[in-house]
Amino acid sequence: MYNLGLDIGSSSVKIALVDQETGASVGVVQEPETEMSMLAVTNGWAEQNPEDWWRHVCKGIDRIKEKCGVTSKDITGIGISYQMHGLVLVDDNGEVLRNSIIWCDSRAVKIGEDAFHEIGENQCSEQLLNSPANFTASKLKWVKENEPELYAKVHKFMLPGDYIAFRFTGAINSTVSGLSEGIFWDFKNDEVSDTIMKHYGFDKSLVPDIVDTFSEQCRLSSVGAGESGLTKGTPILYRAGDQPNNALSLNVFKPGEVAATGGTSGVVYAVTNSLSVKESARVNNFAHVNYRQGEVPRIGKLLCINGAGIQYRWLLNNLDVADYDEMNALASEIATGSDGVCIIPFGNGAERMLNNREIGTRIVNLNLNNHSKSHLCRAALEGIAFSFVYGMDILKSDGITLNVIRAGNDNLFRSEIFSNTVATLIGHDIEIYDTTGAIGAARAADLHKGDFELFGKRIMDNDYVMTYTPLQEKDNYQKAYDNWKKELELILNI
Structure with a gap:
C-alpha cells in the first residue's frame, strides 16, 4: 500500500508515492512539466486560479499511477504541502469568488504595516509573534476594502492546501499551523486572534474549522474521488505549508x-x-x-x-x-x-x-x-x-x-x-538529505499514528547522503x- 504526497507550489505541483511499509519513494512527477503562469494585473501583484492547481493535481495523480503501476485502491492516505500565505475565497456553494492572491503578491504591505503600528509592536509580538505584514489576513483586508461586493459573498477563506483538501472532500477546514502563517492565531491565548479579527473587521464565521495537523482531517467525497481518480473514503491525514513541511521532510x-x-x-x-x-x-x-x-x-x-x-x-x-x-x-x-x-x-x-x-x-x-x-x-x-x-x-x-x-x-x-x-x-x-516536499508530505500521512522515531528512521534509511x-x-x-x-x-x- 502507498501514501500520496502533494506539494502545491506556485510554479508547479509535485506528486509523490511512498511505500507505507518502508517509507521509500516509489515515484515523483511534476505537473505541469513547465512552470505555471501567474497573473500580474499591476506591478507587485501575483494571482493564480485555484482551479488550475486542482486540474494539475488530478492530471498528476493520473500520471503517477500510470508511472508506478498502481491503482486508486493501492493509495490509502494523502498528505498535502502547499505554498504558504495564499488567500482563497469561496461562497456558500463552495464556488471560488476570485483568483488566489498568492504568497509573492505585495499589494497588502501597507495594510499590514499600518496594523502593526495601530495594534502596537508589543501586542503583535506577544500575541501574533509577527507583524501582520503582507500575510493572508492583510490580503483578506485588502479584498474587504477594495472589492466590497465580492467580500460580502465570502463564506470562508482558505489557504491553498485547504482548498485542495476541500476539492477532494467537500470539507472546509484548516490547521493551527496554517492559521498562524496567515497571522490569524493568538499564541498567548492559544486561539483564533480576536485582536486581528476585530482590527480588520472580520467575522469569525469566515474562519475554517480547525483540525489537527496529523489526523484524519477529512475523507474523499464521491465527487472528489471521481475528479481525482482516487477512491471514495480515502483519508487526508496531513497538511502543512511548504516551509514547515520542508522542515518535517x-x-x-x-x-x-x-x-x-x-x-x-x-x-x-x-x-x-x-x-x-x-x-x-x-x-x-x-x-x-x-x-x-x-x-x-x-x-x-x-x-x-x-x-x-x-x-x-x-x-x-x-x-x-x-x-x-x-x-x-x-x-x-x-x-x-x-x-x-x-x-x-x-x-x-x-x-x-x-x-x-x-x-x-x-x-x-x-x-x-x-x-x-x-x-x-x-x-x-x-x-x-x-x-x-x-x-x-x-x-x-x-x-x-x-x-x-x-x-x-x-x-x-x-x-x-x-x-x-x-x-x-x-x-x-550540516546533514544532507536527498528528499522533496512531496515525499515528506506522503510520509507524514503516517504520523497520525504518533511514531516520530520511525518517521526519522525512514528519512535516515532512505534519504541520508552525507554530513559536512x-x-x-x-x-x-x-x-x-x-x-x-x-x-x-x-x-x-x-
Missing part, C-alpha cells in the same frame, strides 16, 4: 534542530519552544507542524534570504561556463577569502532580514589585473554562505539554540565550498566572513 521537530534550503532563495527554519520574539521585523514565527494547543509550544522561526541561488544562477548565465559543476571547479582553484573579492548577494529585491532594505548585488575589491571568473565563482559561493551565517546570527539573537542543520541536496548544498563555509563558521554539522563537519582550520574562514560583514555594514550604513 528533514526530520526537524525539536528545539536545536534547523532546516535549511538553498534554492533560488534561501531559507533557515529553526524550531524553538519559546514564544519570546525579539526580531519580529526580520524573522517570521509560525506554529510548527507538531504544535498542539495546550502543550509546550513548537514554533518555527523562519528567516528568508532572497538573494541566494539566484545570485549563482545569474553568474552561470553571464559567465562563459557550461554548468554549476564547472563553476564549482573554478571556485575550488581559489583560496578561502577569494583574494579579497566580496560579493554581497542581495540582488533579488528587498531583504526582510536587512529590515526590508533593497541594496542590490555588490562586487567589491575586484582588481581587473589579478582577478578572474574563478574569483567571482568563489566569492559568490562564499557571499551566499556568509549571508546564511549572518541570518543564523539573527536567529541566535532571537533566542534559538543550534545543534544541527539538516539541508536538502539542492544546488547550493551540493557545493563543498558552500557547505564547508557554513558548517565551519557556525561550528555545527566543521573544519579545524577556521581562521581563514572567519577572516573572510569578517571582511564580508564589514563591507555589508558599510553599505547598510549609507
Whole structure:
C-alpha cells in the first residue's frame, strides 16, 4: 500500500508515492512539466486560479499511477504541502469568488504595516509573534476594502492546501499551523486572534474549522474521488505549508534542530519552544507542524534570504561556463577569502532580514589585473554562505539554540565550498538529505499514528547522503566572513 504526497507550489505541483511499509519513494512527477503562469494585473501583484492547481493535481495523480503501476485502491492516505500565505475565497456553494492572491503578491504591505503600528509592536509580538505584514489576513483586508461586493459573498477563506483538501472532500477546514502563517492565531491565548479579527473587521464565521495537523482531517467525497481518480473514503491525514513541511521532510521537530534550503532563495527554519520574539521585523514565527494547543509550544522561526541561488544562477548565465559543476571547479582553484573579492548577494529585491532594505548585488575589491571568473565563482559561493551565517546570527539573537542543520541536496548544498563555509563558521554539522516536499508530505500521512522515531528512521534509511563537519582550520574562514560583514555594514550604513 502507498501514501500520496502533494506539494502545491506556485510554479508547479509535485506528486509523490511512498511505500507505507518502508517509507521509500516509489515515484515523483511534476505537473505541469513547465512552470505555471501567474497573473500580474499591476506591478507587485501575483494571482493564480485555484482551479488550475486542482486540474494539475488530478492530471498528476493520473500520471503517477500510470508511472508506478498502481491503482486508486493501492493509495490509502494523502498528505498535502502547499505554498504558504495564499488567500482563497469561496461562497456558500463552495464556488471560488476570485483568483488566489498568492504568497509573492505585495499589494497588502501597507495594510499590514499600518496594523502593526495601530495594534502596537508589543501586542503583535506577544500575541501574533509577527507583524501582520503582507500575510493572508492583510490580503483578506485588502479584498474587504477594495472589492466590497465580492467580500460580502465570502463564506470562508482558505489557504491553498485547504482548498485542495476541500476539492477532494467537500470539507472546509484548516490547521493551527496554517492559521498562524496567515497571522490569524493568538499564541498567548492559544486561539483564533480576536485582536486581528476585530482590527480588520472580520467575522469569525469566515474562519475554517480547525483540525489537527496529523489526523484524519477529512475523507474523499464521491465527487472528489471521481475528479481525482482516487477512491471514495480515502483519508487526508496531513497538511502543512511548504516551509514547515520542508522542515518535517528533514526530520526537524525539536528545539536545536534547523532546516535549511538553498534554492533560488534561501531559507533557515529553526524550531524553538519559546514564544519570546525579539526580531519580529526580520524573522517570521509560525506554529510548527507538531504544535498542539495546550502543550509546550513548537514554533518555527523562519528567516528568508532572497538573494541566494539566484545570485549563482545569474553568474552561470553571464559567465562563459557550461554548468554549476564547472563553476564549482573554478571556485575550488581559489583560496578561502577569494583574494579579497566580496560579493554581497542581495540582488533579488528587498531583504526582510536587512529590515526590508533593497541594496542590490555588490562586487567589491575586484582588481581587473589579478582577478578572474574563478574569483567571482568563489566569492559568490562564499557571499551566499556568509549571508546564511549572518541570518543564523539573527536567529541566535532571537533566542534559538543550534545543534544541527539538516539541508536538502539542492544546488547550493551540493557545493563543498558552500557547505564547508557554513558548517565551519557556525561550528555545527550540516546533514544532507536527498528528499522533496512531496515525499515528506506522503510520509507524514503516517504520523497520525504518533511514531516520530520511525518517521526519522525512514528519512535516515532512505534519504541520508552525507554530513559536512566543521573544519579545524577556521581562521581563514572567519577572516573572510569578517571582511564580508564589514563591507555589508558599510553599505547598510549609507
